[in-house]
Amino acid sequence: QQQVKQSPQSLIVQKGGISIINCAYENTAFDYFPWYQQFPGKGPALLIAIRPDVSEKKEGRFTISFNKSAKQFSLHIMDSQPGDSATYFCASRSGAGSYQLTFGKGTKLSVIP
């Protein structure tokens, strides 16, 4: 099965710092890379997504960096806040028109004051 490897498993960052979560994929046919944010007791919510024709996408304090040659992408959270404490999942779509997403195993982020 095609995999998406996510790291780290958990992350502790001080308030105001930068949180960085990394994902690596194997299948070069993957063509869409979303990130989901999940708070305890809630379902995941789509946070931000990127397609492989761009190297970076920014929405507020959240940025995805994409390296097609290395088959890696990462989520950067600038000026991290305690309210950002959640579990983050990266995912990859297996080709245009596909409904299938392959998810990473998640990163639990804790932002401490």
Place this chain on the structure above:
Amino acid sequence: DVKVTQSSRYLVKRTGEKVFLECVQDMDHENMFWYRQDPGLGLRLIYFSYDVKMKEKGDIPEGYSVSREKKERFSLILESASTNQTSMYLCASSFFGQPQHFGDGTRLSIL
């Protein structure tokens, strides 16, 4: 505000029982999904549906079936519940493509 509603937050059933998990969306979305979430394993797709009465198997369909008789409702059925089906179950929907909106999940325990 968009809403995906799962009928139960917590459910306890016994092995061998037939279990129904219900999901309703109010966004007139074409696509609906059932995922299973286990610690350290992320989210795994069980089934999805792209139209009424249409369904496709996901990565782990064994032991499950689904029903979509109306556009807004997607049901997950455990034909004969087993202890290895104890998990968090998440329903999701989207207008097109991959899931956009998730419900808050049903934590199912099989004893």
